[in-house]
Amino acid sequence: MAGEAENRAAFRVQAGYSGAMDAPITTRIVTALATAIDRDSETGRRVLDWPGEPVADAMVLRLVGGLHALHLAGIDPALSAVFVGAPVDAAAVLGAAVRRHDAALLPWLDGPPQTNEAGRSAGLMTGLLHLAERFGQPFELLEIGSSAGLNLLIDRYGFDLGGVRAGPGDAALTIAPEWRGTPPPDADVTIGSVRGVDIAPIDLGDPAAAARLQAYVWVDAVERRARLATAIALVRAHGVRLDRGDAADWVEARLAEPQAAGVARVLMHSVVWQYLPPASQARIRDAMAAAGARATAARPLGWVMMEPNRDLHRHEVRVRGWPGARPMELVAFTHAHGAWVEGLTPPYRTSDYVMRGVAPG
Numbered sequence: 001m002a003g004e005a006e007n008r009a010a011f012r013v014q015a016g017y018s019g020a021m022d023a024p025i026t027t028r029i030v031t032a033l034a035t036a037i038d039r040d041s042e043t044g045r046r047v048l049d050w051p052g053e054p055v056a057d058a059m060v061l062r063l064v065g066g067l068h069a070l071h072l073a074g075i076d077p078a079l080s081a082v083f084v085g086a087p088v089d090a091a092a093v094l095g096a097a098v099r100r101h102d103a104a105l106l107p108w109l110d111g112p113p114q115t116n117e118a119g120r121s122a123g124l125m126t127g128l129l130h131l132a133e134r135f136g137q138p139f140e141l142l143e144i145g146s147s148a149g150l151n152l153l154i155d156r157y158g159f160d161l162g163g164v165r166a167g168p169g170d171a172a173l174t175i176a177p178e179w180r181g182t183p184p185p186d187a188d189v190t191i192g193s194v195r196g197v198d199i200a201p202i203d204l205g206d207p208a209a210a211a212r213l214q215a216y217v218w219v220d221a222v223e224r225r226a227r228l229a230t231a232i233a234l235v236r237a238h239g240v241r242l243d244r245g246d247a248a249d250w251v252e253a254r255l256a257e258p259q260a261a262g263v264a265r266v267l268m269h270s271v272v273w274q275y276l277p278p279a280s281q282a283r284i285r286d287a288m289a290a291a292g293a294r295a296t297a298a299r300p301l302g303w304v305m306m307e308p309n310r311d312l313h314r315h316e317v318r319v320r321g322w323p324g325a326r327p328m329e330l331v332a333f334t335h336a337h338g339a340w341v342e343g344l345t346p347p348y349r350t351s352d353y354v355m356r357g358v359a360p361g
Helices: 004-020 024-036 042-048 059-073 078-085 090-100 102-109 118-137 205-216 222-238 247-256 279-292
Strands: 139-144 158-163 165-166 178-181 191-198 242-244 264-270 301-309 314-321 329-335 340-343
Touching: 004 024, 004 042, 024 078, 024 090, 042 102, 059 078, 059 090, 059 102, 059 205, 059 279, 078 090, 078 264, 090 102, 090 242, 118 158, 118 165, 118 222, 118 264, 118 301, 118 314, 118 329, 139 222, 139 247, 158 205, 178 242, 191 247, 205 222, 222 264, 247 279, 264 279, 301 329
Parallel strands: 139 191, 139 264, 178 340, 191 242, 264 301
Antiparallel strands: 158 165, 301 314, 314 329, 329 340
């Protein structure tokens, strides 16, 4: 259990992360909050007495999302001055805003931020290209932690990944991150089905839910906000197959279902692993290992993940495929929101994913 010093330090950790992602206004806000938070509000007391692991719980981003929602609602000009980068005393303004909007901010601390981001599909597609080169079969994609389901539209997005193109040519949304390093394999990707699960899925048909998702997009990220608006419109137009449930239960159930010959079944996720209890992580690993042992050339199994390495202020794209003893491989680094992807060169580093930069709870 963290104490007040550790909880305040979480703001500095997040400031380092947002600073590395070229978000100067968000970095200023997070840095100011480290000193602005006090015990004169229930929100402040809850933050300073956070009972879990504040970094892994994304406690800072919960609060920033709530403050950003107030800014987007246009109800507090003093607070909005900070969000537009005005030369004001950010710590004083934010401290007063937390006290003034205590009741409105408290619910934002109740659950992890829903930072569903279509740009993360760039990292996932990078991993899928590696598996497409290996398997040469259509994919049946299974995503955990799908949130609002934006990455369940991966079959509808177009991609330009270092000159390697994937997805429909007439896609309403094309994701083309700055590419660094080695391009991914130029393989054909066919996606037959996509299905996801979330413990608390977001219904983007609800305007309030869509507004909440938009509040979690940092104020600096103009391109992300535009991309999110397009992705929300696509979800509303086409729908997604998104279940409500526990990730470990769902993975075990999906892997137990019959798999068609000539189809590669792939588990994928992005910025999800840190939110799963250790017992759930272990169950998913065990389920994948057992299914991998049953995999054949006609019914292969894959695992693609995009998860944070906070020591490096970037995310890792890792890929595993069965059958075979080839271990999980680190094939790329990526920006948390898909602004850039850096393809790595073989031989790839091989190891299971370990959450770095996150203190044990």
